[in-house]
């Protein structure tokens with residue numbers, strides 16, 4: 795399986811809501827983040843970073859495709875929650891300290 799060697803392991807997990815990057819977390823640190831989206835923060839996704847992988851553990855979207863998406867660990871892999879306009883992306887860049895980590 796040659797393609798495996800062409801994939802770069804990710805460094806950070808970027809959170810994008812409606813096209814805007816709102817947070818970046820290091821992939822090396824285990825954490826659980828509740829991401830709220832929507833005009834009144836009425837939507838919820840629980841992002842888990844664990845063992846160098848990121849996945850959505852829980853969400854209140856109607857399709858739950860994001861929850862069923864397998865864990866992402868390589869640069870360019872994404873987890874998308876269309877109903878919540880949320881995109882989780884694995885990137886090669888380090889975390890930007892200027893970004894608001896509290897979302």
Ligand SMILES: [Zn+2]
Pocket residue numbers: 853855856857858859860861874875876877878
């Ligand atoms: Zn979803």
